[in-house]
Amino acid sequence: MKAKKAIALLFGAVVAVLLLAGCSGSNDEKTSSSGSDSGDTKTVKFMHLWPEGSSKLHHQIVSDIISDFEEENQDIKIEPEVLSNEQYKDKLKVLSASNELPDVGMTWAAGFLEPYVNGNKFAALDDVIEKDLFVSGTVESYAIDNKTYGLPLELNIATVFYNKEIFNENGLEVPETYEEMQNVIQTLSDNGVAPIALGNKDRWTGSLWYMYFADRIGGSDVLTNAINRTGSFEDPSLVKAAEEVQGLVDMNAFVKGFNGLSDQEAKSMFMNKQAAMYLIATWDLPNYTTNEDVPQEFRDSVGYFNFPTVEGKGDMNSFVGGPGVGLFVSEDSEVKEEAKAFAAYFAKQWGEKSVTEAGVIPATKVDAGALDLPELYVDVLSDLNSASNITLFADVQLSPDVAQVHLNAIQALFGGEVTPEGFAKEHEDALTKEE
Amino acid sequence: MMSNKWIITLYLLPAFLLIAVLIFIPLILSGYYGLMNWDGIGIMQFIGFENYIQALQDMKFWSSALHSFLLAAFSTLSLIVYLAVALILASKIKGTNLLRKIYLIPMLLSSVAIAQLWIKVYNPTNGMLNSILMAIGIENPPEWLADPSIVLFAIFIPIIWQYAGFYILIYYAALKNIPDTVIEAAKIDGATPLQIALKIKLPLIMNVFKVTIVLAVVGSLKYFDLIYVMTGGGPNGASEVMASYMYKLAFSSNDFGYGSAIGFLLLIITLIVTVIIRKVTATKEEIEY
Amino acid sequence: MGRIGYVFLYLCLAAVAVFQVFPIFWLILFSLKDNYEIFAGNPFALPEAVKWENYLSVFQGGIGTYFWNSIWTTIVSTMLTVLIASMATFVITRMRWKLSKLVLSLFLIGLMIPMHSALIPLFKMFMEAGLIDNPISIIITYTAYNLPITMMILLGFYSTIPREIEEAAIVDGSSIHRLFFRIILPISAPVLSTTVIINMIYNWNEFVFVNTFISSDKYKTLTVGMQNFIGQYMTDWGAIGATLVISFLPILIAFLFFSDRIVEGITSSAVKG
The missing domain is CATH 3.40.190.10 (Periplasmic binding protein-like II)
Structure with missing residues (x-):
């Protein structure tokens, strides 16, 4: 008798799931397009690699920047997705192969970036970059043929x-x-x-x-x-x-x-x-x-x-050394302007907050004297200032x-x-x- | 009552649809990507069989294939041990019920946990293995995962151990499936436990054993998990297997076309080996295969 | 075998048992240490200061949703796989028809595809179907990818079921459905339990597919939740250990339950059959 019940249950489950699959399949198509543009508010998808569990401070700054940005731009909503380092790289590959890159995401410089630029996946960001903000040499690592495709965040x-x-x-x-x-x-x-x-x-x-x-x-x-x-x-x-x-x-x-x-x-x-x-x-x-x-x-x-x-x-x-991750904006993004605005805002805010709040040396210029930092940081920052070259x-x-x-x-x-x-x-x- | 044809279709359809759509289409697509020069990012460029020809001349591919075949050989040999363990566990001696559960516990662990465990076993200075070796007076124990001449075998052990439970479980279920009456009859005839095991139980689960050979070989040839986590295929390719090589090409070297070609070759090789195994192990009365 | 033989046998069995339990013991210790002890200390040393914080950070990471998602996707996929595989194996092994060999071979080729080859094609297909970030994609992928191995295991057993059983049933006037659901499935309970255990373990521990197809937190599973502790430059291994321990418990309970069914099924249902 037990077996009979179990089988009836199994069968019911199969039918239910298959039905569900049929229905939600069609439902989702409608909702998925709203991801990028629906009515007045625009959604910017943002993928990063600082999960809360392992990078609590980073994660907190990201959340703060997002809510500040949303506060200042009521018509834009940021939808973050967080992955761990390795998984991030794999997923980015899958997404780009399927032409589904997030509107804003993280990239590495030079060799990593190049295929994406050649494949026309990343948008040039020269119109939103404030070059003076960044330590010299960092922005250049994200440039190909005189156009810049990434906003550097870290410098090591x-x-x-x-x-x-x-x-x-x-x-x-x-x-x-x-x-x-x-x-x-x-x-x-x-x-x-x-x-x-x-x-x-x-x-x-x-x-x-x-x-x-x-x-x-x-x-x-x-x-x-x-x-x-x-x-x-x-x-x-x-x-x-x-x-x-x-x-x-x-x-x-x-x-x-x-x-x-x-x-x-x-x-x-x-x-x-x-x-x-x-x-x-x-x-x-x-x-x-x-x-x-x-x-x-x-x-x-x-x-x-x-x-x-x-x-x-x-x-x-x-x-x-050199810059670590930077931000890219997808060339195919339906909300490219908003995405660019967010990326530029993010890079600037990150520069202001990351040293003091997460102990990260940002790619933006830091006034070490004005901040209360541990000695080791002060030394490293002064070394960076007097660096003759960073390979x-x-x-x-x-x-x-x-x-x-x-x-x-x-x-x-x-x-x-x-x-x-x-x-x-x-x-x-x-x-x-x-x- | 529905006719047989309808029933056959009805019973096969779910499996057929799932496998056709979710396995065969990707499989065909990956064969197709193998014909492309594609970094997985930009534009695809059709290059015919160039990737496949390149793969056949690629020493790294062949050395990874050799490693995969070695793993398959070891996995297959270890089946005999698992079968022996299953015979003991399925016998009537006391305590086997508890032992069976204990023996199978490690198979519940995820690869992440198993990898971490064995990394700690093999650590050259603090590891369990070398601590023991040094305690018994061996001054310079091997650097298990760093020495290219032993890393491959060092990494086979956790892989084989990881799957022990899987096979023991299958054998155990097969042995338990043998009707008691058969064994009782043999006992009355005065057969010893060993004779019963070899002459009665083994032949009865031969079908299952053949299936596990195929599973072990196929599973080994496409094996990836622990190798990727524990050595990343290194040092310098010394523990590279086909699947890890394919993954690296497609996802790290941005050579998605070539990686797909390797993946497709992996499938072809596995297929050929499986057919050979079936031919070798086939007996007349079998109708299944 | 003599008395000494038995003593020796039990000693061996016990030694192996200790060896097999060790990993669990190790895992629990692991989950109570911090990175420095985990990597540089003796793996079997007790933690210097027990780090319950590891568990705390796991629970703060919103493990509840992940836990529930893992449970229901595992259950649904496992049931689907076992049922669909049984149905297919039944008609392939127990009924005579022309293309059975060919169909079986096709199914078994599915065993051979390397997962990473399938990732991008599957993603594209789910994208087209609007199933990305929808648990359905995970469930049908798990079901499909476990079907071949489940069928392989079932095959060996189904072929041993005596023909007389079904012949008797047919003579009694049972329909084929009745034969399958009321006779074949119940008498194969031991092997079904075996395949349930195997499927459960695979589905429970899988993460590449979830990670690729799912992006919302509300659908993520435990294995992806664990990735939460892997950082760009630093990984919180203690918390990973804690997640591993937490995720080990349900699978252990389920295993113990089904493990008993392997033996039980036979004695009770074979008689009925």
């Missing part, structure tokens, strides 16, 4: 964070030259302390090391030139940079098994005092300053230094296709599976193929 530079306590215990000082740094590494290694935390499963982490060597040995534009094809990855200084990377690996400078560790795991080792140094970009600053979840005593023990000079060469004020992260500069080649090659280089020459050649092959 990579520096070496280190644990002052461990340095003191081992009688070490902040290195200014690579030779000094090698001594630091050797001493730490001899004393049984893992010198550098590196999670190279994520690959861009290892790329930072290679990029800094390239910058110090070959100057600030050698890598950029190799990428834009006025130079070559087979340039002796770039091969030398790859050699230095392998030299570090041979010194056991990095934590054990780094090629299988994620950045998060490496970070945790640094934060648990299991490694003395950690090369990461300034988005990590809250962990070493304001994040209450991290013990005060640890936060106080963290300092940072700029990547040292190598063999007397290189400018310590030249950085690897954009290689995996962002390169087209997505070649970026994957670069990232795999980085893992192989660190793993000793490829020679510095072979490493250079892989890049050359991929870039030549692309031309």
